[in-house]
Amino acid sequence: MPRTKIHKLAVIGDPVSHSLSPAMHNAALRKRGAPYRYEALRVAPEKLEAFMKGKARTLAGFNVTVPHKEAVLPHLKRLAYEAELIGAVNTVVNRNGELVGFNTDGAGYLMSLHVDKKFDPRGKRVVILGAGGAARALAVVLSLAQARSVTVANRTLKRAEQLARELAFRLPKSKLLACPLEGKALESALKDCDLLVNTTRVGLGGTSFEDFPWEKLPRRALVSDIVYTPRMTPFLKAAKRRGHPIHTGEGMLVFQGALAFEIWTGLKPDVRLMRRELLKRLGSGRAPRKPERKSPPRRRTARS
Numbered sequence: 001m002p003r004t005k006i007h008k009l010a011v012i013g014d015p016v017s018h019s020l021s022p023a024m025h026n027a028a029l030r031k032r033g034a035p036y037r038y039e040a041l042r043v044a045p046e047k048l049e050a051f052m053k054g055k056a057r058t059l060a061g062f063n064v065t066v067p068h069k070e071a072v073l074p075h076l077k078r079l080a081y082e083a084e085l086i087g088a089v090n091t092v093v094n095r096n097g098e099l100v101g102f103n104t105d106g107a108g109y110l111m112s113l114h115v116d117k118k119f120d121p122r123g124k125r126v127v128i129l130g131a132g133g134a135a136r137a138l139a140v141v142l143s144l145a146q147a148r149s150v151t152v153a154n155r156t157l158k159r160a161e162q163l164a165r166e167l168a169f170r171l172p173k174s175k176l177l178a179c180p181l182e183g184k185a186l187e188s189a190l191k192d193c194d195l196l197v198n199t200t201r202v203g204l205g206g207t208s209f210e211d212f213p214w215e216k217l218p219r220r221a222l223v224s225d226i227v228y229t230p231r232m233t234p235f236l237k238a239a240k241r242r243g244h245p246i247h248t249g250e251g252m253l254v255f256q257g258a259l260a261f262e263i264w265t266g267l268k269p270d271v272r273l274m275r276r277e278l279l280k281r282l283g284s285g286r287a288p289r290k291p292e293r294k295s296p297p298r299r300r301t302a303r304s
């Protein structure tokens with residue numbers, strides 16, 4: 001009897017051995033009976049070009065993590081609309097030898113907001129802390145989701161200004177603003193904020209912001225953190241103490257993975273299982289109480 005061909009999937013990065021994606025994806029692939037295996041591949045920056053010309057072509061698809069999310073762009077045949085706007089790729093699919101790039105980080109964040117918190121950004125005022133790659137992905141998708149305004153607050157003000165200016169040019173219907181990570185301008189942005197999201201590295205390993213002006217933020221504002229190690233960051237703990245609803249960072253990781261899974265296999269993964277696998281490895285097996293029946297939406301077709 002002919003043996004079923006096993007298609008190969010991977011995550012590339014440097015370092016990459018810490019990645020939780022292999023466990024999350026392999027559990028979901030097994031559950032769906034999909035003939036794929038997912039592994040972590042360390043690709044050093046100086047080896048990226050050789051990888052993209054060689055091994056990448058033997059894979060059905062792969063995720064891209066730090067430091068390659070922007071560096072892979074010149075090696076791809078086409079980019080999906082959001083990846084083009086964000087200027088970075090976290091998912092590549094091999095379509096008959098053509099490598100096509102997607103960015104599911106932002107869409108994964110939106111799905112998690114929707115599924116985990118029933119939060120719709122349309123018409124809402126958003127403040128994003130940080131102006132790095134993740135902030136950029138969130139600013140793009142929140143603007144596309146018709147947030148009323150998106151303010152980028154960053155330690156290095158110039159970087160926030162540059163991001164807001166560039167996105168305002170590319171998304172002329174959106175209102176993109178910039179301010180420093182402290183002082184009156186931040187306080188004024190917080191005053192009528194509906195969603196405050198931390199995308200800085202503050203929180204990683206339990207680090208925290210000093211003197212954050214919590215008193216300016218309306219109690220109803222949803223406070224979100226995309227850092228997921230630890231899951232309950234000091235930022236989220238402080239928000240919870242003050243009575244804010246909170247949104248934890250593992251949801252974004254789960255849904256960006258679920259969207260990538262669907263792009264590669266055409267199948268809808270068991271999102272609840274993916275989250276359980278992740279939480280097990282993050283040290284909390286607690287899954288959300290409500291079943292996650294909602295599946296990722298169909299992706300837009302990549303354009304040339």
Ligand SMILES: NC(=O)c1ccc[n+]([C@@H]2O[C@H](COP(=O)([O-])OP(=O)(O)OC[C@H]3O[C@@H](n4cnc5c(N)ncnc54)[C@H](OP(=O)(O)O)[C@@H]3O)[C@@H](O)[C@H]2O)c1
Binds near residue numbers: 131133154226227
């Ligand atoms: N949940 C998920 O699925 C998911 C996905 C992607 C990323 N993430 C997490 O998001 C975080 C950011 O990732 P990234 O790729 O955007 O990183 P990045 O491009 O390196 O940007 C880092 C940002 O953090 C700011 N920052 C760093 N240290 C700071 C400090 N001590 N005080 C204030 N601001 C500080 C930087 O400000 P300056 O510009 O002033 O340096 C910059 O805005 C990481 O923790 C990553 O693990 C989570």
